[in-house]
Amino acid sequence: MEKFDVIVIGGGVVGTAVLRSLAAYKAKTLLLEKASDVATGASRANSGIVHAGYDAETGTKKALFNVKGAAMFPSLTAELHVPYQKTGSLVAAREGGLPALQALYERGVANGVKVEVIDRKRILELEPNISPEIAYALYAPEAGVVSPYKLTIAQADHAVINGAEIRLEEKVVSLEKTADGFAVRTEKGEYFASYVINAAGAGASEVNALIGEDAPTETHAVGDYYILDSKEAGVVNTVVFPLPDEKGKGILVAPTADGNVILGPTSRKVPHEVAEENEVTREGLALVREGVGRLIPCVNLRSVIRVYAGTRTAVGSDFIIEESKKVKNYFMLLGICSPGLTSAPAIGEYVAGVAAEALGLIKKEKMRPLPARFHLTKATEEEIEDKIASDSAYGRIVCRCEKVTEGEILEAIRSPLPAHTVDAVKRRVRAGMGRCQGGFCRPRVMEILSRELNIPLSKIRLGDKGSEIAPYEVKDGYEKV
């Protein structure tokens, strides 16, 4: 049985943040993820907003980790080369909405967040396309937007180059307390850990049940979204929310960190059994259109390039972030819904600190920095020439919409946590994220994966097991699965 000091269960933004923070210590660490990549759960499909921190109830863990986490984003994203912009956010209200804005303002101040209530004149300076019905707004200049899956992947990569291990397609199916630690069984193997951290998102209650901890009832709410083509960038400059209600922060319009525009999410309750299906519904999308019309009526829905959905998992009204009192050296992260993305870096630091203290781990003197990836669209003429001279693959464009080269795709396949599916390549380098949504580049990406991983084309998957894209014989020489 392979032995580790710490095993983290779940490769979302929270689990990878914990792993990265643990990699700052002299320890043998492992993250187990049941899916084919990290960032496939809630950390893939969310709004990507770095919330300023006025929304969470003062004194809660949500408020504490939100505010701490948001402050970490400028330096963290620069260090990990993750797309992030401090755009600021507006909570837009009509006449009559001032008392509700005032309450949010006071909560913001109590949480230590920079906020101000502004009038229509100021709103128009920030958002010229705002609905004529909007009279006031709460402005939070410190809010921002980030690529949630790129952050998750970068945290994973950074942890790996600093000695942590990640094993994909290994669902934890059994957890047993031993005299000095835990026997952790997956569908593929068995490991020993002195300390276990449950960061399994929608599966966290199930993991708790495996070790005899309380498995609180989780509630799940799907959020439907539209993504607009990057040619619509500029229709909004900040994150524009409506006034929040009992369902949450409401349907927003925002720029994405990668240059698109996002519309959504709804909040539709779904049962646990379908929580990970992330199905968009016609009714949900209709609600998004309605909500967007009340904020930015000129949004051009003809520029929609994709719809998607993500599922929030909540356990009561606050995050559960605590060491088990029943099971020694077992840490629980349950109900990490919004603002979990914003909070993740601060949660990671905190949890790694608790585990390090329990095991007496010593901090390394320094961590190896994560090298930046090459991006054709962000490089100068000179950098492009140098790159092509060093490897001609950087001169071959594979994804025409997003201008992604073969060289960048090869980097993704050879990265510290290698991409081995079409969607994993897409999340790392954006091949297939543009207007044609992979219509042109997907077969080329499949060929490159097949060549690099030395597996037949028929075995190339979109994502998880069973998602082979072209498993059947369509012409001579094409191999059956």
Ligand SMILES: Cc1cc2nc3c(=O)[nH]c(=O)nc-3n(C[C@H](O)[C@H](O)[C@H](O)COP(=O)(O)OP(=O)(O)OC[C@H]3O[C@@H](n4cnc5c(N)ncnc54)[C@H](O)[C@@H]3O)c2cc1C
């Ligand atoms: C619609 C929506 C909008 C949101 N918007 C925002 C926002 O704008 N800003 C913000 O701050 N937050 C936002 N959030 C919240 C944020 O996305 C989540 O808090 C965060 O992604 C949770 O991360 P996680 O790592 O806990 O969970 P996940 O990303 O779900 O990761 C958990 C992982 O555990 C794995 N797993 C489960 N069971 C097992 C097992 N038995 N063995 C191994 N692996 C297992 C899963 O496959 C998964 O990869 C939003 C969430 C949603 C759904």
